[in-house]
Amino acid sequence: MHTISLTAGLIRGALELERTARGLLPHRLPARARAQCADPQLALAESQPSGVRLVFRTRATAVELDTLPTKRVYTGAPPRPDGVYELLVDGRPAGRASLTEGDTLTVDLATGSAEHRPGPVGTVRFAGLPDTVKDVEIWLPHNETTELVALRADAPVEPVPDRGRRVWLHHGSSISHGSDAASPTTTWPALAASLGGVELVNLGLGGSALLDPFTARALRDTPADLISVKLGINVVNADVMRLRAFGPAVHGFLDTVREGHPDTPLLVVSPVLCPMHEDTPGPTAMDLAALGAGRLRYRATGDPAERAAGKLTLGVVREELARIVRERAAEDTRLHYLDGRELYGEADFAELPLPDGLHPDTAGHRRIGERFAALAFAPDGPFAAGPAA
Known part of the structure; x- marks a missing residue:
């Protein structure tokens, strides 16, 4: 050998x-x-x-x-x-x-x-x-x-010579990281990259998609032909900010990414459906009763009434992300928005429920990956095929 x-x-x-x-x-x-x-x-x-x-x-x-x-x-x-x-x-x-x-x-x-x-x-x-x-x-x-x-x-x-494939740089939360997928090539980003014929750089960080400036700088400084950022669920999970801070933080995150990639297709993806947090704020906690029975499950501990004080839910996050992208896209024509429920929504939850209340299983990852590829890499999609940058 x-x-x-x-x-x-x-x-x-x-x-x-x-x-x-x-x-x-x-x-x-x-x-x-x-x-x-x-x-x-x-x-x-x-x-x-x-x-x-x-x-x-x-x-x-x-x-x-x-x-x-x-x-x-x-x-x-x-x-x-x-x-x-x-x-x-x-x-x-x-x-x-x-x-x-x-x-x-x-x-x-x-x-x-x-x-x-x-x-x-x-x-x-x-x-x-x-x-x-x-x-x-x-x-x-x-x-x-x-x-x-x-x-x-x-x-x-x-080494394998450069195959001329476009590089897709993705950032997201634990689902993007691959939580509960069976293997590394069956996480939804890996599946979508295979279907889209692109080279994946996956910055999905379980529990850590918190709009941190150092993550934005890492995206800014990493060569890429396509970029997506899936934002929102961890901000709710960790209950780290209120609506007043969330909007400016998203703007700042996107501003930083754009410093290094002014013309790169940039897709903002909101959270997939997660019923426990659609209208109930975080923080998210371990369900200790389920844990005592040998099952891993999560629960939302916030109060829906707290939305009036600026606490974030997934519904609030999606509205804010859609507004921010819509307003920025008036000048940034290569900035796009995708509602995460188009990847995994109510009908998908009925068929493929989240086993722990928060993360999809391997079948759920496959569905999200196939949907993302069909939407993002379509001829009229934000990542439509073209020459590498």
Whole structure:
């Protein structure tokens, strides 16, 4: 087996690679952004490599990847499945693997305390690949922090030349991150990117789409041909601002993105349907009664009457986002708006309910991804095919 040097040329979807004692840790926010916020939720989310994949050209018939994943254990909650590594050969699914090895992060949901225990490195192996020159992709687990330790193959490896695809840069919340999807290529952004024939850079950050200025700067500074921002649900979940602050924060976020991408198609997407928060403000809390029964569910703890004092609900957020985009689009003709309920609405909830009250399952992700691709990449859609920038 050849030992392959892990370099940036073989890794796509990460904004930064941190050199560690063992190897490389992909990050989806740069160090400057990470230094401006000490929130453990953000640190966890941005280090989980949703959309990050190794991409290379080889005629190898066997490939091995050593990694050090971080497994999450929530006290009192059902066990989480191990993260999934997916292999694509010339764009087609060719295998899946998981690791039981790795570090363990145990979180007490009642107190918020966390304990980190070190564990061993593991190896995923894909064998029986065709003995021809081919493009290989290994998608890393979208919901498991993954440190890359070593890559081996039984033939030389080289970077894949630029395929001329447009780069789609997306930012959103836990649903965009891929919560409750079965695997990294079945998150809705990954599905939509495949259907749209674009290269994905996914800045979906579970629990952390909070209109943070450092996230806007990361979007501003990342090369892209297409940009979308799915905003609103986390602002309600965390109850971080009132209507007075929300509008200017959205304007400022879009202003910053436009500093680096003045002419790039920019799509603002409002939240998909989430019945618990349509008319009830946050914050969102764990349903402890359900947790005691071994089920993970969430509930809204606000009072609908609090809307009069400026508390945000999804209904209020959608109205404000639609107004802001409509007013800005009078001058910014490449700015567009998509109501998230066109991706997942009342009829979809009746057919494919949210298992935990907040996140879709794999079938829900597929529906959202297919709908997004059909709307955004349509001939008359905001991401209609054209020359790469």
